[in-house]
Amino acid sequence: GAGVSQSPRYKVAKRGQDVALRCDPISGHVSLFWYQQALGQGPEFLTYFQNEAQLDKSGLPSDRFFAERPEGSVSTLKIQRTQQEDSAVYLCASSLGSGGAQETQYFGPGTRLLVL
């Protein structure tokens, strides 16, 4: 079946612009995660959803970052007033159950954001 998809794959924004990144998880997956991956680093956790509930947003770097999953499937990560330090790859992952310690997370191809 289809994997996790993300759009757009690439986004160039001018500093100060707002951007919206979309994630379509694997159908039926309960848990959805957003990660930020800077060049040469491993992914860093941003936020976690279980169905439509955002259970953990401790990794969001500032109040300019906002995520939602209103119907428990597609999720959007929004970044307001983008800054150059927001330039990174934003990865979405989903897992079948409630995101327990043993669960495999399946990653999408990511959105490469470049803020000029």
Place this chain on the structure above:
Amino acid sequence: RKEVEQDPGPFNVPEGATVAFNCTYSNSASQSFFWYRQDCRKEPKLLMSVYSSGNEDGRFTAQLNRASQYISLLIRDSKLSDSATYLCVVNRTTDSWGKFQFGAGTQVVVTP
């Protein structure tokens, strides 16, 4: 200090040789461990989970040492297609779910 640390490499490995590398983690409450593989400009993909007794999947062997808080990955009979960055992932249960902590990755380059 980062929660999950890896030697960034690169490990330059002749085709057919064996390579091994470790990952250390700082949180003793960590519950589960994984190795993910990430090719250049691609998403991470699960390589294997790491179990307490150690486990093997074809040419890949993973070990966990809870006392010293590290996991290892060994690749035998390296293939050119094994060239990638290997991400160590540690997961600890927080409330009702586990949170992935990634290392920065170990780069492996297999040469002809």
